[in-house]
Amino acid sequence: MPLNLAGSVSNFLNYRFLLNELVVREIKLKYKRSVLGILWSVLNPLLMMVILSIVFSGLFRFDIPNFLVYYLTGILLFSFMQEATSGALYSIFGNSGLINKVYIPKYIFPLAKTESALVNFLFSLIALTIVAAATGVHASLALLMAPFLFAVFFLFVLGLALIFATYAVFFRDLIHFHGILMLMWMYVTPMFYPEKLLADRIPWLLDVNPIYYYVRYFRQIVLDGRVPSLNLNLWCIGISLASLCIGLLVFKRNQNRFVLFF
């Protein structure tokens, strides 16, 4: 399969406008007929925080300084990934009507889902900012690394979205499996329990969990106010590139067979 890079890029630019339209539609329809609209992207994590602070400060007690920000940094990245991949599952065969009728580069659909999840994520950062300010987190220059983190994390998520989108066409079972997979993944990632809990007992579980590299990165720049080590930077870039390359390859290999499986 020769990769015609120049052709692909110009084709992508031609359909940039379609991508925008799809993302806008996604967001418009998500908040259709809701009074508060996109404010929910901010309100949701905020309200979740209220509940969690009650549950965890009263019922369970983990030894985590600034638990709320600790939790929020993890869960926001995780929900971004969850929203994008669950959207991507339906993105290809949900648009079978379109793919069957006109020529459109098919990767547009999982890409649009990932982008709209990104928009949501960026809005929910407002909630994080509010909580961080309220709990006395000091803003530092390390925060300048955040756009870089979001960029590589986006590529990581996009790769996953492409893989899910592809295989959901052939095995609809994936839709049912996705929820379980996400639940499992959330529990093996230190979201609401301290990293030490895993590091003491099953340390390798942290090493093989790709999303935890990004979560750790995010916590370091927000909570500790320090720029992560070169090592961690490289890990994040490496995982993103690997995910994206596998995603693109899987998608490209199978995309011509999609129409036969609708």
Place this chain on the structure above:
Amino acid sequence: MRFYLGREKITNLKEYVIKRIKRTVKFDEFWALRDVSFTVAPGEVFGIIGPNGAGKSTLLKIIAGVIKPTSGAMGVNGRISPLIELGAGFDFDLTAGENVYLNGAVLGYQRAFLKGRFDEIVSFSELSSFMDVPLKNFSSGMIARLAFSIATIVNPEVLLVDEILSMGDMHFQEKSEARMRAMMEGGATVVFVSHDIGKVREICDKVLWLERGHLRMIGNADEVCERFVAAGGGQGL
């Protein structure tokens, strides 16, 4: 173009695994099109005829790039405007105005172009007072009018038409036909699929006759149409 049809009905996984091991799972091959080669000259109006299931629409989809042929190659020089399935990508929850942009984007138009031509699209469809209404409240005729207006706003170099000339009320039918003719006279290359032999004969220069996925005859419109009708192909379809 080859499709696979499952010959045996396999209802569960156990059965599938057993049959797979016994190697009895077989798929019938079905060639929707086979050994069909032709070229269309620029500016030509090219008709495709044949009975139902001959592969006409499959051929159009291959030309439009929707499906890739199993083997063989297809090339198009110029910008394609497919009038195959109108209104692809319409979202019925969005308003008509928003759908103009969405459908336009699906057809590969750019934002600036659509903005400039928005009024023209609206006035041709004669739906200007409904642009803020969600599409789900439209009648099917109104949807067809809007779709046609969006799809034909460009000056295409290659126009693919699949029997869509009959839609909307009489007034709009005349209007849309006039626009199609203007496009053809504007030098567009047209590939036209129809069961209406009279119309094919009237507007096409060259005609391809497909039957069960094979090329039966290709050539001058009058000649092919005559033979087609003589063979009974034009009847009862």
